[in-house]
Amino acid sequence: MRRVAVRSVVLAGLLVLTGGLPAGAHAGTRAGAHAGVGPESEADVAYHGRVSLTGARLRLWLVPENEGPSALPNATVRVRLSADLADRQELSEGCARAGQREVVCETGPLPLHGRGRHIGLVLGLRERASEVVVRVDTWWNGGATDRHLENNEHVVLALDTGDPYVF
Template sequence: MAAALSAVVAGVCSAGTAVATPRAGSGGGEPVMPEADVAYHGQVSLAAGRLGIWLVPENHGPAALPNATVRLRLSVDLAERQRLAEGCARVEARVVVCETGSLPVQGSGRHIGLVLLLKERPAEAVVRIDTWWNGGATDTELENNEHAVLALDTGDTYAF
């Protein structure tokens, strides 16, 4: 898992980049991209300069994915020091990416839980969630894997 994330962070794969893999029995013609429907569900909370994010990546099929990468873009700067969950990396002042792990058809990947320390104590923060890299699959239903969540500094939980 860590090697795949390292490749993504190093820029080997980036948003929109797909690796073509021929489908079995395709006859060696043009490579056919597998199709998967990646979705994210979870919650966000903000309290006293700490942004909590918990999410579950899912795949509604029709093809399984060996891995994907979810991107979390924040409207506020992260503190310099962060303790991130395994499989997650900070790639910019306001961006964290995390591996989803294997995404079986009609199944879920690993649950991702983060408590991000913010540089300041904002009254609100927006978290934008989307797929940064999807293992080379085509995903035609983006509305379930692209979210923008506004969290107020109340400690309340906001679901997506």
């Protein structure tokens, strides 16, 4: 199962580095569907969490959920910031830096009407910011259709107060 999880993060990295999708793939899917999600699979991925900003440190905690109607063996959540990340980051297991302002993390298995692994990130910013816009969305879901994107695409404004902003 771990191999499948790592593949999703690696795929996201390849997409960033190559600027495109693998041959035979289209947005939201990947060629070969190695994770076992068929072309007719449908899932409703959602993210709930909180974000806080203190100085040059952004804390993010989120929980991926799946309302179905199909289970997913894995998915990849993308976190984009309006501020540059510091050069060195200690990321949680299953997470990888995908750019100057982006991090991607595997969700782990998303059972039908269930939750994936809790993801906690403490991200260092290149410099102190009075506010940071945080965008959370699904980068990859194994090719399943998701007709309810409003619950997996979030934009949160975090002010440098240390207060948690919930989404």
